[in-house]
Amino acid sequence: MSQEIKLYVRTADQTRRAELDLDASSTGADIIQAAVDNWALPADTDYTLVNTTTGKALAPGDDLSKAARPGDVLEVQPVLVAG
Amino acid sequence: MDMLRNQRYRRHDLIDWFSQEEVSAARIAVVGAGAVGNEVVKNLALLGVGAIDVYDFDVVEPHNLTRGVLLREGDVGRNKAEAVAERAAALDPNVRIRAVPGDFWRTLGIRALQDCTCAISAVDNFEARLKLNQLCLLAGVDLVNTGLDSRWASVESYPYGSAPDVACYECTLPDSAYGRVAERYSCGGLRKRALVERRIPTTTVTASVAGALAASAALRFGPETTTGSRRTLVDTLGGAATTVSIPRRAECPGCAAYVTPPRVVRTRNRWLPPSTVADPSLLTLPLRLSDALIASWECVACGPLEAADRYVNQRADAFDDSIATCPSCNAPSVRVEIRDAFTLGELVERYGPRPAPVKFALADLESGTVCFDLDEDRPS
Structure with a gap:
């Protein structure tokens, strides 16, 4: 039986923010995809996820059971490519 | 001449954490002489870094002039590395600045990189970043990666030179970034003829923020306690910044193969x-x-x-x-x-x-x- 974890997810500019009950097996990539879809974030940008509570970046395959605790704030940040 | 040299760095000498001796002994490879590259080279030259090698294959275009602090209208059509190096050399004649035109993958070898204190990635695509990351991993040389758009500036530090088991650039890279690289090639693996690269607008504001943080990271200014890989993202409109550590990923396509440093x-x-x-x-x-x-x-x-x-x-x-x-x-x-x-x-x-x-x-x-x-x- 999968466990749920209550987290806050927001965009880096903090114009989008949601309190969510997420499956603990969800990965960083899953959360980014859900944010892009639900918040209509620009699809031509790439994103990464950071846990601002722990101060650690998440790898795309990291699942929430290891990378977050209830109440943590996850931030969807752009991966910047221009120089 | 020596007197002028001594006077030039006098204000730096008043800063308790600043070692002009260490800065002057550093050799930095700057890969990319676009908006961020200009800012980085300007900062490193003004700080009195011992040697700067500037790599770029591209030529100056008129639109570069709004973000290239070291570029002038007369530079349009010239190789960017040569134009930037020439103007930066005038900032401080004590700094040895070398322009290396051409694709850095062809001009920057592992041996040359190992002579450097750090490499700064100021390129504009994922493919070049992946390649420079591999070179720095193999050479065991610090990498500072920069990126920007019209609002955000990010700077990442990967201290391969001092801590070989740290996370690499690919450890948190999303799969979509590899998709961008794949878009450049046909399914057979040949480069696409009719590829239109996406253009990301930037301003000198984001470039100067990234350039300042990158120069600082390359010279390891700041507290010694921050030893692992880390990323700083700055919102240049609102002023907010976040810094996070980047953990190593066990199955990382960039560094997992190296259980021990190669x-x-x-x-x-x-x-x-x-x-x-x-x-x-x-x-x-x-x-x-x-x-x-x-x-x-x-x-x-x-x-x-x-x-x-x-x-x-x-x-x-x-x-x-x-x-x-x-x-x-x-x-x-x-x-x-x-x-x-x-x-x-x-x-x-x-x-x-x-x-x-x-x-x-x-x-x-x-x-x-x-x-x-x-x-x-x-x-x-």
């Missing part, structure tokens, strides 16, 4: 006849090459083609997907076999006394990964 062995890029190899079993040693090569080029309708010598055993990135069209029947029926994995025996057979057009070859031995640095004899 040992770099400098080798002549020549391939002895099989009969002279003392241990014949070595000929079956699998090697992963730095560059994908064209292993065969043959039309499925016409069979072997006369022009094959032009392509086979050359680097695949030297050609675009037009070579998949058969010169004999004009159909897109040429099967181009491209790979970067060969056995030692295959390379011996294919190249003999000639150099293979690759930078390095990796071999997984019992003692760990070995990187054979083949750059010295590589043809230009």
Whole structure:
């Protein structure tokens, strides 16, 4: 039986923010995809996820059971490519 | 002259954490002389860094002038690295600034990188970042990666030089970034002819923020307690900044293969006849090459083609997907076999006394990964 974890997810500019009950097996990539879809974030940008509570970046395959605790704030940040 | 030199850095000497001696001893490779590259080189030159090597293949265009602090209208059409290096040299004659025009993958070798304190990535695409990350990992040299758009500036520090088990650039890179790289190539692995690169607008505001943080990170200004890989993202509109540590990913495509840091062995890029190899079993040693090569080029309708010598055993990135069209029947029926994995025996057979057009070859031995640095004899 999968466990749920209550987290806050927001965009880096903090114009989008949601309190969510997420499956603990969800990965960083899953959360980014859900944010892009639900918040209509620009699809031509790439994103990464950071846990601002722990101060650690998440790898795309990291699942929430290891990378977050209830109440943590996850931030969807752009991966910047221009120089 | 010495008096002027001493006076130049006098204000730096008043800063308790600033060592002009260490800064002047540093050698920094700046890869990319665009908006961020300009800012980085300007900052490093004003700080009195000992040596700066500037790498860029591109030429100055009019739109670069709004973000290139070291560029002038008269530089339009010139190589960016040369224009930037020339103007930066005038900022401080004590700084040795070298312009290296051309693709850094062809001009920056592992040995040259190992002479550097740090490499700063100021490039504008994922592919170049992945390549520079690999070079820095192999060389064991710190990498500072920069990125920006019209609002955000990010700077990442990967201290490969001091802590070899730290996260690398690829440890948190999303799969979509590899998709962007793949968009540049046809399904066969050849570069697409008609690719339109996406253009991301930036301003000198984000470039100057990234350039300042990158120079600081390259010289390791700041508290000694921050030893691992980390990323700072700055919102240049609102002023907010977040800094996070980047944990190493066990299955990272960039660094997972290196359980221990790879040992770099400098080798002549020549391939002895099989009969002279003392241990014949070595000929079956699998090697992963730095560059994908064209292993065969043959039309499925016409069979072997006369022009094959032009392509086979050359680097695949030297050609675009037009070579998949058969010169004999004009159909897109040429099967181009491209790979970067060969056995030692295959390379011996294919190249003999000639150099293979690759930078390095990796071999997984019992003692760990070995990187054979083949750059010295590589043809230009």
